[in-house]
Amino acid sequence: MKQYFKTHEWIEESSNGAYYIGISEYAARRLGDVVFIEQMEDQSSFIAGDTLMILESVKAVGDVYAPFACEVVRVNDKIVKTPEELTGEEWLLEIKPLDPLPELNSLNDSDYEAYVKKEG
Amino acid sequence: MSFPILHEFNLEKKANIVDFHGWQMPVSYEGIREEYKATREKASIFDVSHMGRWFFSGKNAMAFLDYLTTNDLSSLKDGKAIYTTLLNEEGGIIDDLVIYKFNPERFLLINNAGNHDTVTEWFWLQYNKLKSEESSLKNAGVEGWEKSCKDITMEDVTAKLAQIAIQGPLAKDLVNKYLGLKETLSYFSFREISFNNENYIVSATGYTGEAGYEIYAKPSLLIKLVEDLCKHSELVPAGLGARDVLRLEAGYCLHGNDIDDLTTPYEAGLDWIVKITKENFIGKSNCSRQNKILRGLLFSISEKIIPRAGTKVYDEEEREIGVITSGTFSFILDRAIALVYLTDPLIIKSIISNKTDMTSKINLKKVSIKVRKDIFSASIVEPWFYRNIRGKEIQDLEAIQK
Numbered sequence: 286m287k288q289y290f291k292t293h294e295w296i297e298e299s300s301n302g303a304y305y306i307g308i309s310e311y312a313a314r315r316l317g318d319v320v321f322i323e324q325m326e327d328q329s330s331f332i333a334g335d336t337l338m339i340l341e342s343v344k345a346v347g348d349v350y351a352p353f354a355c356e357v358v359r360v361n362d363k364i365v366k367t368p369e370e371l372t373g374e375e376w377l378l379e380i381k382p383l384d385p386l387p388e389l390n391s392l393n394d395s396d397y398e399a400y401v402k403k404e405g
Numbered sequence: 406m407s408f409p410i411l412h413e414f415n416l417e418k419k420a421n422i423v424d425f426h427g428w429q430m431p432v433s434y435e436g437i438r439e440e441y442k443a444t445r446e447k448a449s450i451f452d453v454s455h456m457g458r459w460f461f462s463g464k465n466a467m468a469f470l471d472y473l474t475t476n477d478l479s480s481l482k483d484g485k486a487i488y489t490t491l492l493n494e495e496g497g498i499i500d501d502l503v504i505y506k507f508n509p510e511r512f513l514l515i516n517n518a519g520n521h522d523t524v525t526e527w528f529w530l531q532y533n534k535l536k537s538e539e540s541s542l543k544n545a546g547v548e549g550w551e552k553s554c555k556d557i558t559m560e561d562v563t564a565k566l567a568q569i570a571i572q573g574p575l576a577k578d579l580v581n582k583y584l585g586l587k588e589t590l591s592y593f594s595f596r597e598i599s600f601n602n603e604n605y606i607v608s609a610t611g612y613t614g615e616a617g618y619e620i621y622a623k624p625s626l627l628i629k630l631v632e633d634l635c636k637h638s639e640l641v642p643a644g645l646g647a648r649d650v651l652r653l654e655a656g657y658c659l660h661g662n663d664i665d666d667l668t669t670p671y672e673a674g675l676d677w678i679v680k681i682t683k684e685n686f687i688g689k690s691n692c693s694r695q696n697k698i699l700r701g702l703l704f705s706i707s708e709k710i711i712p713r714a715g716t717k718v719y720d721e722e723e724r725e726i727g728v729i730t731s732g733t734f735s736f737i738l739d740r741a742i743a744l745v746y747l748t749d750p751l752i753i754k755s756i757i758s759n760k761t762d763m764t765s766k767i768n769l770k771k772v773s774i775k776v777r778k779d780i781f782s783a784s785i786v787e788p789w790f791y792r793n794i795r796g797k798e799i800q801d802l803e804a805i806q807k
Binding site for chain 1: 436646649777
């Protein structure tokens, strides 16, 4: 089940204690037509709040933030190559926590939806 | 909060709506790229009812407008429109306008939505100034006082006369067919037509670099026109997002970004709409100042960046030479483009003194911008990117960049 963050990322458990991370459909819609996805190629590990990826759309720039200290184990190359197809459903990266997971300040589906509505 | 005429339609289409100078405007419907593509390849409709619209009429309306604005209305033919600027005394651009000449005593003027209050205030200030001069001339018994301000009527028709733009290669045919217009209007021509006993003004103008029309009529008529055409033709609605990419590719300035009341038309490359030989107009003595010069920036295809306004531009020796005022991703060029003001005095001097550079189509000076930790390189070009493609000069540039 997806867990959402107020910075509009979601994570979902994959396997071996790793997680997929993507951005919400709401965020993808707000961002509009993404034309470039930039990876932090010179960085192998991240602390919570670090930028994992930069999504550059025609109108805006969106950062994908690390929800916890992690390393990137896999990149969704398909979406990096065709950023215009980003809808928010697909994962962007697979990340592995570096430490035992702390309590995450995350929201479930309906709480996130309510949060987005309030944010307008 | 104000709503454009297609607001209901926009809600129905689930447009992404944002506040734009107090107007609830659609940024996009199906996506900026799709709407862009429709405009370049077929036809799209833009709700531009948020723009400000005025009728100027009366015996001295033309003299008044010619005094307020930089281009020349007196030599303009009836049925033609011109692009012009409204300057302050210091030569800065209060707004850029399109003025339509029906006859020497009747004009339609279009201003930017974001400047409507400023423009309104300015018009009335100048009008009242003339009025008070007129009365002192009259009281002093000066001959010819009647020529000043007598018989000028200004009417803000923004609410009752709406405006939409239909742009793209199929646009003129679609509208001609719908309104039963027998002729295809040439660029910056317009006609007043009657269709089903209702009045429309159809004009071959726009802000996309594509052929097309802008149509003026009562709001209800334009809403119906849009609904009918969207239902029965290939026309799709497009928002501000696509409009911004289109206008930047065409090299059109956006007031508030690329031009403002501190920028002169000569700095913005708009000297072609300043008729400096005109007897007098507000800002005339200061408008040829050039402390900066507008150019285009063409990034190479491998540079994965979208340059944003405010980003500084550096030359090969890492000297700061300018600042970006608008930037976007050009779908047709598949790379980033931007408008930049070159502010380095040496470069400005060399551009001004070197006539060949002013007229040459492409100047291949390499420059760069820094975004985050990375450096992205670009070439300085004349800003009309889209015209350059059609003229094939971009391919020449490509070869050199390789």
